[in-house]
Structure formats: structure tokens, C-alpha cells
Amino acid sequence: MRDDVLLSICGLHAGYGETEVLRGIDLVIHEGEIVAVLGSNGVGKSTLNRTISGIVRASAGTIRFAGIAIERERPRDIVALGLIHVPEGRRIFPNLTVLENLDLGSYRRASSRRALNRERVFSIFPRLYERRSQLAGTLSGGEQQMLAIGRGLMAEPRLIILDEPSLGLSPLLVEELFALIRRLNAGGVSIMLVEQNVVQSLEVAHRAYILAEGRFLMSGTAGDIASDPELKRTYLGL
Amino acid sequence: MPRGRAGARAPRSRLGLSRCRSSEIVLSPAILLSALLNGLLTGAVYALIALGLTLIYGVLHIINFAHGALLTAAMFAAYFAFKTFHLDPYVAVFLLTPAFFVLGYALQRFVIGPASHGDDRNMLLVTLGLAVIIENALLFEFRADTRTIELPYAFATINLGFTFLAVPRILGLVAAFVVAAVLWLMINLSDIGRAIRAVAKEKLGAQLVGVDVAHVYAVTFGLGTACIAVAACLLVPTYYVNPTAGNAFVLVAFTIVVLGGMGSIPGALIGGFVTGVVESLSGLFLGESLGQIGIFLTFIFVLLVRPRGLFGAGA
Structure with a gap:
């Protein structure tokens, strides 16, 4: 074992x-x-x-x-x-901006390193940086999946x-x-x-x-x- | 505003006099303008009550039937703060607002939430039950007597040259804007505010980032209840208190929430002002006692033309 x-x-x-x-x-x-x-x-x-x-x-x-x-x-x-669960169907917050979605990813964990982790997520998904002020509900399916994973990464899983x-x-x-x-x-x-x-x-x-x-x-x-x-x-x- | 005690309308009775004297004065711009201003000032209190209602609807997706009873309770609290502790309502507001936030938080967290057993639709029934309990407890304790407090400045007015504006109503306008601004800042710029908006649209997603939904529901209910505590302190100087005093306001607030768009904060604010003005103008043209007819006619008209309300999101 x-x-x-x-x-x-x-x-x-x-x-x-x-x-x-x-x-x-x-x-x-x-x-x-x-x-x-x-x-x-x-x-x-x-x-x-x-x-x-x-x-x-x-x-x-x-x-x-x-x-x-x-x-x-x-x-x-x-x-x-x-232990972070990125759910089926993404479950991002459509009425919040991309940036706010990411910030909520660190609502319970790693909030003190929020700025740092944001940079990290943006370096993995440059597309999310371009879209950061957009409402998440207006993203394409692929971008929403990136956001869901990025939001999960904000909590340092x-x-x-x-x-x-x-x-x-x-x-x-x-x-x-x-x-x-x-x-x-x-x-x-x-x-x-x-x-x-x-x-x-x-x-x-x-x-x-x-x-x-x-x-x-x-x-x-x-x-x-x-x-x-x-x-x-x-x-x-x- | 539902009909208050006779003296509460000092500035308007002056207009009433001139209206009696000659009918063409009714249409003079000065009188229209003053009716408009008074409508805006009344609308501010409506807006505050509607703000609490729409916030709770937007997040918990229930109509809070206890809103009227809680408004009445807050009015009693402001009344006794004055009678017992000689606290001016405009001072008491700084104590009652946080106290009612805590009350609202506790009601949702420990009564409404647990009693609904995980099915949000049950919350609606629990708030209805709560309203019955609060109203009857007030009736039991204080009887159906109508009470008023006397404040030296309750009927003070400011002379604008062409009209007089009641000081308590001007304070109401200021308070409505302050409360709306504080709510807006909180909802948009704080973590709990983001969590509130997140829960409103995507509950499971919020749980999975670690948001405690029961806590967010309770904070929202607390904020809604705090809004009516502010409204109560603004009403008590010029309005009477009895165990059903809050209901008339909340009936109007319901129409404002639907008018402005269910769950929309700007909708509640603007809907509140529109309703105040409509009531004031129809009071001017149809007579004081028929003022509220205008509200409901506007309400029906808006529902026909724009069923989702002025600022409502699509289904």
C-alpha cells in the first residue's frame, strides 16, 4: 500500500x-x-x-x-x-464578469493569493484575460469551460x-x-x-x-x- | 402614500386650498411641479421597502410575505424607541437598522430555512405563516390602537418659493439614495456581494466554490429586513402605527417590484419614484383618496406592454 x-x-x-x-x-x-x-x-x-x-x-x-x-x-x-469539483455543465456565474467568476473561485480558499493566482490562470488561458470584463454568460462554450477550470484553479486545488x-x-x-x-x-x-x-x-x-x-x-x-x-x-x- | 393622519400633509393642504379656489390653478406649472416633487419624496420610502422585497426575491426566488409584518414590527420598534427611550427616529435608525439586519438574518437562518426542509418553495409558505404570527402577536400585545408620536419638526417645511417641501420626506429621499448606494457598493465590490449574485443565478456552482448558501440567504434576508427598518424610522415621524400599518405600504411595494422587474435593484428604485409621482399626480387630478388608483392603472398598463417589468430580465 x-x-x-x-x-x-x-x-x-x-x-x-x-x-x-x-x-x-x-x-x-x-x-x-x-x-x-x-x-x-x-x-x-x-x-x-x-x-x-x-x-x-x-x-x-x-x-x-x-x-x-x-x-x-x-x-x-x-x-x-x-478538494475542488468543476461540475458538469460548467456552472459558471452567467451574471458575473469573468474576473468576478475567478475571484469567487477563491471565496473559501487561497483568497490571500488571489492576485497571484489570477495571473497564473490568465497565463494558462490568455483568452480569459481578453474577456475579463465580459459577463460570463456571453462566453462561448469552450471559453466557459476554460473559465470553469480557471475558477477551480483559483482555490489552489x-x-x-x-x-x-x-x-x-x-x-x-x-x-x-x-x-x-x-x-x-x-x-x-x-x-x-x-x-x-x-x-x-x-x-x-x-x-x-x-x-x-x-x-x-x-x-x-x-x-x-x-x-x-x-x-x-x-x-x-x- | 396610504392615507396618513390628516396633519401629515401640511404642504399638500395648502395646494388643496388653492385647488378649491379656482380650477385653472390646478394646471399651473408650479402646482404640477410641487406635486411631482412630493411624489418623488413619497416614492423614496416606497423604493426602500421595494428594495428589500426585490433583493429577497432576486436571490431566494420567493416573495417574502412577512415583509409587511416586519415593517409594522419595525415601526413599533421605532415608536417605542421614542416613547420609552426618547430616541429620535432619525437617531434610532442607526440602531434599528443593524438590529433588524440581525433579526432578518436569524429568521431566515434558524426559522424560515430549516422549516422549509431544503425545498425553497416552502419558504414562501413559512414567510406567510410568520406574517400571521407577527401581526397577531403585535395585536395581542398592543391592541388595534393607532399610535402616533409628536416631533417638533414633523411638519417642518422648506420653502422653495413656489412650493413647500416637508423636511421628513426630504430626509427620506436622502436615506433612500444612501441605502441604495451602500447596497450597490456592497453587492458589486465585496466578496459576500459577489456570492449573493452568484447564488441568485447559479446555486450549485456557488456551493462548489465554497459559498455557504444558507448564510448567503440569511444575509440577503437580513439586508431586506434592514431596508424596512430604515423605511420604518422614516415613516414614524409623520405616520401612525398600528398592527397592520405596514401592509398598505407593502402592497404598493409588491406592485413596484413587479413594475420595476422582479429582483432588479434599479427597477425597485425607479419603480418606487415612478409610483410616488403617479400617486401624487392622480391624487391631484382625481382627489386625494383616489391617488392609489393611478398606481394600479399604471401597474396594469406596464404589465400589458412589458410583462417582465421595466428592468426585468427575460424569462
Whole structure:
């Protein structure tokens, strides 16, 4: 067992009301890793993310982040620990400017280094600097995705969960996005990449989990999973 | 303004006299101008009440049915601050505004929020219940008696040459602008202000950057309640207090909020002034007691022509 575990999830169950969506999830992310969580629509990927970030309450199981049990914590306290969730659909603030969106990224964490982190985000996304005084709702889809990630980076994440970041982007932008994920990871951020885009996710990830019907069907290194013929045929449709 | 006690209209009764004497004077520019000015001054208090209502609507997406009862409670507080502690309402405003902010914060955080069990729509019903409780508690404690306070300057006027302006109303105008400016600065330039705007449009996104939505809701409710504490202190010198005194104002404030655009702060301000002027002018032409007809006619007209209100965002 490696001792650099950043996130560990054990026997996690969660859902909405009577409906149980997650039925016993076990997952580990080590410091510095890119871990892909793959699966088609409706298998519980977003519920898993929402449970990790405290929006949805776990009905059973434990979640530990950096050694601290967080399955009963509120979202604000989980953000304060440095676990940042960039949600599906971006969820940027359309009525605020780009700059204000970024500033709110450091609402709970790293607010004393706001100016510095702004510079850093603008150096990663020069486009956001050009658009800084514009209302975020007027940005294109790709720019909104940049803003969502940039807003996440403002909190100096230790682990960033990217939920379907490639959704709705053009193939060229998707290419850029995966290059960015590699760059962020090289800069020291651990990444949990939750995607339907199997091929490209497996190219950047170190390890991967395949989620089906609320349970992990299999897990392993990205290479092993990419070359598993059974998996390719039945679950990934390749 | 809903009809106050007779003496509250010192400057206007002078106009009333001249109107009786000769009908052509009614249309003289001086009288129109003075009606316009008085309307603006009345509108300032309307604007303050509407500001609180629209702020709460814009962020919590509920109509705060307790607004009128809280206004009444604030008027009672200003009344007793004067009667018991001999605090001038214009001094008491500096104590009551923060006190009502805390009251509003606590009501939302510990009563309305928890009682809605996570479904925001339930908050509407809780505020309705709260209104019934507050009103009846006031009725139980103070009976239906109408109370007034006597202040030496309550009927002081400033002579502009062509008209007289009531000093309390001028103070009301100043206060409305100060409150609007402070709110605007806070909402646009502070972290909590940005969080308030963020929660208004994108609650999940706000939670995920670490904004505590329950706290933001409570701060917003507190700010809305603080606005009516200011309005109450401005009203008490010239208006009466009884357990339903606030309702007439809040009825007008509801129409202002819709008129200006639900949730719009400039809409509430400008809607407040427009409504004050409309009421004043229709009072001039139709007679004092029919002044409010003009408000509701304007309201219906605006809804027909521009259903989202003057400054409302599209659906």
C-alpha cells in the first residue's frame, strides 16, 4: 500500500430519496495521479462527484481526503480542504464578469493569493484575460469551460475533479483540453477525470475505473484497461 | 402614500386650498411641479421597502410575505424607541437598522430555512405563516390602537418659493439614495456581494466554490429586513402605527417590484419614484383618496406592454 493516498473511498452508497444510485464504491487516488472514471450516461458518475463534494449525502461508506473523513462535511468545508469539483455543465456565474467568476473561485480558499493566482490562470488561458470584463454568460462554450477550470484553479486545488470537461467542445478544443489536463498534472495537481470520452481519457490517465450501474466494473492502469478486449466490446463500444 | 393622519400633509393642504379656489390653478406649472416633487419624496420610502422585497426575491426566488409584518414590527420598534427611550427616529435608525439586519438574518437562518426542509418553495409558505404570527402577536400585545408620536419638526417645511417641501420626506429621499448606494457598493465590490449574485443565478456552482448558501440567504434576508427598518424610522415621524400599518405600504411595494422587474435593484428604485409621482399626480387630478388608483392603472398598463417589468430580465 502506498502511503501517498490523497482520496480514498470505501463502500460508498448514495442516492436521491428512495433511489440508490451508488451501490458500494471503492476508489483510491494517490498524490500526483490522473485517475479516469469512465462510464456511459446515467451510471452514477455525477452522483459520485456530488457525493465526494458534499452536495449529496452518503447513505453509507466513508470518504477520506488527505487523511480527514469528509463524508459528513459540508461543501464549503470540503472546498476549504482543497478538494475542488468543476461540475458538469460548467456552472459558471452567467451574471458575473469573468474576473468576478475567478475571484469567487477563491471565496473559501487561497483568497490571500488571489492576485497571484489570477495571473497564473490568465497565463494558462490568455483568452480569459481578453474577456475579463465580459459577463460570463456571453462566453462561448469552450471559453466557459476554460473559465470553469480557471475558477477551480483559483482555490489552489490539491485534487480537482473534472466532470465531463470535454462535453460539447469541438474536436480541436477537446485535443487542447486533454493537453491542458496533462500540463496541470505536471504542475502538481492531482486530477480525477470523469468522462464519457474513453479513448482520450485513457491516453492521459495513469489509472482508470469503469463505472456501471452504481458499481465499479473494473479498475487498473490505463494501459491494461485500454487493451482489455472484453471491456472494449461490451462496455466501451469500441 | 396610504392615507396618513390628516396633519401629515401640511404642504399638500395648502395646494388643496388653492385647488378649491379656482380650477385653472390646478394646471399651473408650479402646482404640477410641487406635486411631482412630493411624489418623488413619497416614492423614496416606497423604493426602500421595494428594495428589500426585490433583493429577497432576486436571490431566494420567493416573495417574502412577512415583509409587511416586519415593517409594522419595525415601526413599533421605532415608536417605542421614542416613547420609552426618547430616541429620535432619525437617531434610532442607526440602531434599528443593524438590529433588524440581525433579526432578518436569524429568521431566515434558524426559522424560515430549516422549516422549509431544503425545498425553497416552502419558504414562501413559512414567510406567510410568520406574517400571521407577527401581526397577531403585535395585536395581542398592543391592541388595534393607532399610535402616533409628536416631533417638533414633523411638519417642518422648506420653502422653495413656489412650493413647500416637508423636511421628513426630504430626509427620506436622502436615506433612500444612501441605502441604495451602500447596497450597490456592497453587492458589486465585496466578496459576500459577489456570492449573493452568484447564488441568485447559479446555486450549485456557488456551493462548489465554497459559498455557504444558507448564510448567503440569511444575509440577503437580513439586508431586506434592514431596508424596512430604515423605511420604518422614516415613516414614524409623520405616520401612525398600528398592527397592520405596514401592509398598505407593502402592497404598493409588491406592485413596484413587479413594475420595476422582479429582483432588479434599479427597477425597485425607479419603480418606487415612478409610483410616488403617479400617486401624487392622480391624487391631484382625481382627489386625494383616489391617488392609489393611478398606481394600479399604471401597474396594469406596464404589465400589458412589458410583462417582465421595466428592468426585468427575460424569462
